[in-house]
Structures are given as structure tokens and as C-alpha cells.
Amino acid sequence: MTYRVTFEPWSTAVEVPPGSTVLDAAKAAGIPLGAVCAGRGTCGKCRVRVLEGDAGSASSEERTLLPAPALSRAERLACRTQVRGPLTVETLRISSHGKDLVPPLPASFHPVPTIRVHSVHLIPPTLDHPVADADALLAEVNRQPGAGALTVDYRAAQELPLAARSSGWNLAVSVRSHEVIAVRPASAHARALGLAVDLGTTNIVAYLYDLADAAPLGVSAAANPLSSYGADIISRLVHAQAAAGNGQRLQRILVKSINALAESLGREHGDGAADIQELVVVGNSGMHHLFLDLPGKGLVEAPFVPALRAPLTIKAREIGIAVSPGAGLYLPPLVGGFVGSDLVSVALATGIGDRPGVRLALDVGTNTELLLSVDGTLTACSTASGPALEGAALRFGSVASPGAIDRVWEPGPGAALECSVIGGGRASGICGSGIVDLVACLFRTGAMSRTGRLSADARGVRPSPDGDHLFVLAPAEQTALGTDLTISQSEIRSIQLAKGAIRAGIDTLMSERGIHPRDIEEVFVAGTFGSHLSVRSMLDTGLLPPVSQERVRRIGNAAGTGSAMMLLSDAERDAAGRLSERIRYVELARRPGFMARFARAQWFAEASE
Numbered sequence: 001m002t003y004r005v006t007f008e009p010w011s012t013a014v015e016v017p018p019g020s021t022v023l024d025a026a027k028a029a030g031i032p033l034g035a036v037c038a039g040r041g042t043c044g045k046c047r048v049r050v051l052e053g054d055a056g057s058a059s060s061e062e063r064t065l066l067p068a069p070a071l072s073r074a075e076r077l078a079c080r081t082q083v084r085g086p087l088t089v090e091t092l093r094i095s096s097h098g099k100d101l102v103p104p105l106p107a108s109f110h111p112v113p114t115i116r117v118h119s120v121h122l123i124p125p126t127l128d129h130p131v132a133d134a135d136a137l138l139a140e141v142n143r144q145p146g147a148g149a150l151t152v153d154y155r156a157a158q159e160l161p162l163a164a165r166s167s168g169w170n171l172a173v174s175v176r177s178h179e180v181i182a183v184r185p186a187s188a189h190a191r192a193l194g195l196a197v198d199l200g201t202t203n204i205v206a207y208l209y210d211l212a213d214a215a216p217l218g219v220s221a222a223a224n225p226l227s228s229y230g231a232d233i234i235s236r237l238v239h240a241q242a243a244a245g246n247g248q249r250l251q252r253i254l255v256k257s258i259n260a261l262a263e264s265l266g267r268e269h270g271d272g273a274a275d276i277q278e279l280v281v282v283g284n285s286g287m288h289h290l291f292l293d294l295p296g297k298g299l300v301e302a303p304f305v306p307a308l309r310a311p312l313t314i315k316a317r318e319i320g321i322a323v324s325p326g327a328g329l330y331l332p333p334l335v336g337g338f339v340g341s342d343l344v345s346v347a348l349a350t351g352i353g354d355r356p357g358v359r360l361a362l363d364v365g366t367n368t369e370l371l372l373s374v375d376g377t378l379t380a381c382s383t384a385s386g387p388a389l390e391g392a393a394l395r396f397g398s399v400a401s402p403g404a405i406d407r408v409w410e411p412g413p414g415a416a417l418e419c420s421v422i423g424g425g426r427a428s429g430i431c432g433s434g435i436v437d438l439v440a441c442l443f444r445t446g447a448m449s450r451t452g453r454l455s456a457d458a459r460g461v462r463p464s465p466d467g468d469h470l471f472v473l474a475p476a477e478q479t480a481l482g483t484d485l486t487i488s489q490s491e492i493r494s495i496q497l498a499k500g501a502i503r504a505g506i507d508t509l510m511s512e513r514g515i516h517p518r519d520i521e522e523v524f525v526a527g528t529f530g531s532h533l534s535v536r537s538m539l540d541t542g543l544l545p546p547v548s549q550e551r552v553r554r555i556g557n558a559a560g561t562g563s564a565m566m567l568l569s570d571a572e573r574d575a576a577g578r579l580s581e582r583i584r585y586v587e588l589a590r591r592p593g594f595m596a597r598f599a600r601a602q603w604f605a606e607a608s609e
């Protein structure tokens with residue numbers, strides 16, 4: 001006997017034996033769930049909402065990890081919910097935001113429209129003039145200024161006969177370079193939209209633009225569904241190689257997520273995803289390979305080489321992206337090892353290589369990429385900083401959404417720590433910026449030593465069930481959790497590992513170029529997560545080398561900005577190609593002294609040489 005589990009918005013169903021969990025069913029169906037703890041019931045990230053069917057009552061883990069309002073909305077943890085009959089559940093939580101949250105493009109950037117939409121009227125064929133639809137179309141578009149000699153994408157050719165006859169032969173025709181890529185019935189609001197996607201290890205963020213005038217329209221984000229296959233890139237690449245068909249399956253999951261983001265943005269700002277006629281996708285080398293279903297074997301074994309480093313332009317439909325059928329998909333070049341096109345995008349957005357002096361850029365995330373420019377000579381490396389800084393591996397860790405603690409501070413000597421909650425109200429978790437603040441506060445107030453050890457007699461510290469200690473940030477009555485919001489000694493340890501990896505990478509790049517922190521003129525902290533970190537906390541925890549606060553600039557999701565620049569101008573794609581050739585990749589594992597630096601950098605004190 002089996003039961004059917006249906007997943008929305010994917011409209012995908014799978015039959016599983018009774019007793020399977022919803023997470024088992026999701027894996028069988030290839031449905032992305034952010035199961036960071038791999039089903040152990042500790043991360044709280046595999047949330048689904050039960051739309052139909054009997055899912056039984058919530059387990060004790062669910063009552064601990066899910067706030068009461070979520071439980072009353074029928075939200076459950078997929079890994080704790082047993083299939084006892086037919087079920088329909090909703091997954092993939094997409095957060096959508098208006099154009100205000102699209103990072104601004106650099107003032108020096110000049111968009112050059114890559115797609116032109118022509119309004120044309122065709123003369124219908126007659127027995128005396130039996131002209132093929134596509135010939136009539138090309139002749140008409142060719143008459144328009146700047147059109148040049150054209151070809152027609154075959155899917156556009158498929159759409160043409162019906163679009164022409166249903167519209168009285170009045171068409172909106174999209175031309176990219178010398179190819180007709182879309183044909184639609186003419187309409188007052190026919191426009192060409194473009195999607196710039198930052199394919200991060202933990203989150204996927206998509207920015208929608210009007211390609212005619214580079215106007216930002218909106219942004220949507222979702223957790224990277226491949227977290228179900230491991231929080232780190234290496235596990236995902238290994239899984240993709242482990243059996244025939246795995247790679248294709250992971251690719252399909254990523255494509256489905258991007259399709260859902262495209263559809264949600266397209267519906268909000270146009271006639272749906274079909275208005276999207278161009279995409280640029282950036283990511284680290286691992287995500288790039290998984291997205292293209294390229295063998296990642298070379299990336300996980302010495303000498304750590306990608307299968308493909310060069311830029312790639314294909315039709316989006318070739319890998320199942322469901323936008324306008326003729327839309328192009330551009331993947332910018334990688335650098336080397338795990339340093340991918342996301343760092344090339346950061347270099348493009350910051351212009352770091354175009355200025356004299358010493359500048360450092362960090363794209364902070366689960367995989368943190370670092371770029372050092374010394375008078376325009378560029379060196380880069382990648383560190384596996386893990387998801388702890390972003391809260392993913394912490395019991396009360398959360399994404400930066402309403403209910404999450406995003407700031408922690410000490411109001412005065414000896415006073416209890418205070419915190420702010422996104423959206424106000426009671427806390428249901430703590431997001432990355434709150435975590436880094438919290439650790440900085442614990443260090444500054446002496447509740448934690450420079451080795452990261454909680455002091456047993458400090459205010460707020462108490463023994464933990466695992467025989468060690470924990471710090472209570474918010475007592476149960478101030479939270480929506482029904483329990484104290486705490487951070488444990490072992491969680492502090494995982495944060496030390498994460499910040500130590502980043503700092504050791506920075507120290508290694510500086511050492512390679514003979515740079516001292518005092519030489520650094522500017523530090524760019526990029527990444528949606530990194531940009532929310534307090535500069536003071538980054539300096540106090542030693543995540544950044546000691547520079548004055550004014551030299552640190554938080555620049556938002558620069559990988560997304562660079563990707564938008566390449567969406568809106570072909571000249572930027574050429575510039576990205578040149579940049580990728582100029583950046584020298586440094587493989588940290590092979591650098592003498594790296595492990596010693598890593599060990600030192602885990603301490604909460606100055607670690608630079």
C-alpha cells in the first residue's frame with residue numbers, strides 16, 4: 001500500500017509507503033526543501049504547510065521549533081511529519097519585495113538595451129502573394145532602423161502563425177542581436193523583461209528589470225533547495241556524482257526554483273514569466289556546475305579544476321527554464337576552484353580592479369569569496385565558511401524575517417543585553433546579523449573569553465543539557481517559542497569555525513601580497529547577509545582585520561548588482577570576461593601556514609600577522 005503526497009506549487013505527486021516522512025516523499029519527488037540538518041529535526045528549516053489531508057498532531061520537536069502562529073497555520077516540519085494517508089503540502093517559501101530592495105546600479109554604469117521590441121504590422125498573405133509568415137516578418141522588421149540581417153528563433157517561428165492571425169497581424173517582435181527571439185500579439189504593454197539571478201549556496205535571489213530602460217521592477221528570494229542535499233557545496237557535488245541521474249535531478253530542482261521565482265515576479269510585474277526574455281545567472285563554481293549539470297568531479301578533487309570556466313550563452317529552454325521560449329541564458333566566466341562568476345560580478349560592481357591602492361572585497365555567505373586588489377592586481381580565494389554565521393546550523397537560527405532578532409547590544413556596563421526583533425513583537429529566532437552581534441557582545445562584556453569559552457559565572461550563562469554551558473539571550477516569556485532563546489557553547493564553536501575560515505582566507509591573501517591591515521584603504525562587505533552585519537561587530541569578533549570603521553563599506557548583494565549589469569549591457573559581459581582573466585586564484589589548502597592561521601583566526605582577538 002502507498003499514499004499519494006502532492007507538493008504545491010510544483011503540482012508534483014509521489015506515492016510513498018505509510019510511515020515515510022514528508023521529507024522522504026519530497027526527496028523522492030525531487031522537491032526542494034531547506035533541510036539543513038538532513039532530517040534530524042533540529043534545524044526547523046524543512047517547513048511545509050499542510051493544505052489537505054491528515055498529518056496527525058505536531059511532535060515535540062515541531063512544538064519547540066515552530067512558533068505557535070505557524071502551527072496554527074498548519075505549518076509542520078517535513079522531517080517530523082509521517083505520511084498516514086493522502087496529503088497535499090505547500091513548500092518553497094518565496095519572499096517578494098518591491099524595487100526599493102533592488103540594489104542600485106553604480107553611478108558610472110550605462111545600460112545599453114540588449115533587446116528591442118518592434119511593433120510591426122504584417123500584410124496578410126494572399127493567393128497572389130503567398131509569402132511565408134516568417135519571411136513577411138523578417139522583411140518588415142528589417143525595414144526598422146538598426147534591425148540588420150535577421151534570423152528567427154525556431155520557437156518564435158512556432159509562435160508566429162497563431163500570434164499573427166489572432167492579433168489582426170499586429171505584432172510585438174523582440175530582437176536580440178540579429179535574432180527574432182519572441183513574437184507576441186501587439187499590446188500597449190508589450191515589453192521585454194530580464195532576470196538577474198544570484199544563485200547562492202544558501203539562498204537564490206532574482207532581480208527583475210525592464211530591459212528597455214534598465215528600470216528595476218522587483219526582487220524575489222527563496223532558500224536554495226539543494227540545502228536538502230547538504231548545507232555545503234562539496235556534499236551536493238558528491239551527491240550529484242554518486243549515481244546516474246543524480247546530477248540531472250539536482251539541476252531540475254534548481255531550475256524549478258528559478259522558474260517559481262520568475263513566475264512570481266513575472267506575474268507581479270507583467271503578464272507572467274513569458275515576458276522574461278533574457279537571464280543572467282551568477283554563482284560560485286559549485287552552484288554553476290550543479291545548475292548546468294556539469295560533472296563536478298574536478299572541483300572536489302585536487303587540483304580542483306572546473307569542467308568549464310569560460311562564459312556560456314544558451315537558450316534558457318535548453319535546461320528547462322520556463323520563460324519566453326526564445327530567451328537567452330548567460331552564465332559569466334568563473335575564476336578557478338570554487339571562485340565563480342559571483343566574485344567576477346562583485347569585481348564588476350565595485351570596480352575594485354580599476355583603482356590604485358589596496359582594497360579588499362568579501363562576498364560573505366555559506367561560501368565566502370575574497371578578492372584583494374593591490375593597485376589593480378587581483379588575487380582571490382574561497383573559504384567554506386559554512387551556514388553557522390547565517391544561522392542555519394543553530395537551534396534558534398533563522399533567516400532575516402519578521403520575528404528574528406537582528407541586532408544585539410549592551411546598553412551599559414553590567415546591564416543585560418538588549419535586542420531588536422524584525423517587525424517588533426516577540427522573538428522566534430535569531431538571524432545572522434543578530435548572531436554576530438551577540439558573539440561580539442559576549443566577548444566585549446567578558447561573558448566569553450577570547451578562545452570562545454563561556455564564563456560559567458557570567459550573567460545569563462547557565463549549564464546546558466549536554467553538560468556544557470549556554471547563554472540565555474531572551475527568556476521564554478519574551479519569545480514566541482515557548483522556551484528560552486539561547487546560544488550554546490557548541491554553537492559558538494561553529495561560529496568560531498566560520499569566522500575563522502573567513503579571516504584565515506583574508507590573512508592568507510594579505511600575506512601572499514605582503515600587505516598589512518594598515519595598508520587597506522577600503523573593505524567592501526558584499527552579500528545580502530554580509531551587508532546586514534554590524535561593522536563594529538565584524539571588527540570586534542576579528543572577522544575583519546583591524547581597520548578603522550570608516551574604511552568598511554557594506555554594499556549589499558554586489559553579486560546581484562554585477563549580474564544585473566551584465567543583463568543590461570553586453571559591454572559589461574566583455575568586461576567580466578577580462579576581469580576573470582586578471583584574477584589570480586589562490587588555493588588555500590595548499591598555502592603554507594594556512595592551517596595555523598585558521599587555528600589562530602578562530603579566537604576572538606586580533607589574528608593578523
Ligand code: FES
Nearest residue numbers: 035039044046079
Ligand atoms: S530537516 Fe527537518 S528540522 Fe532539519
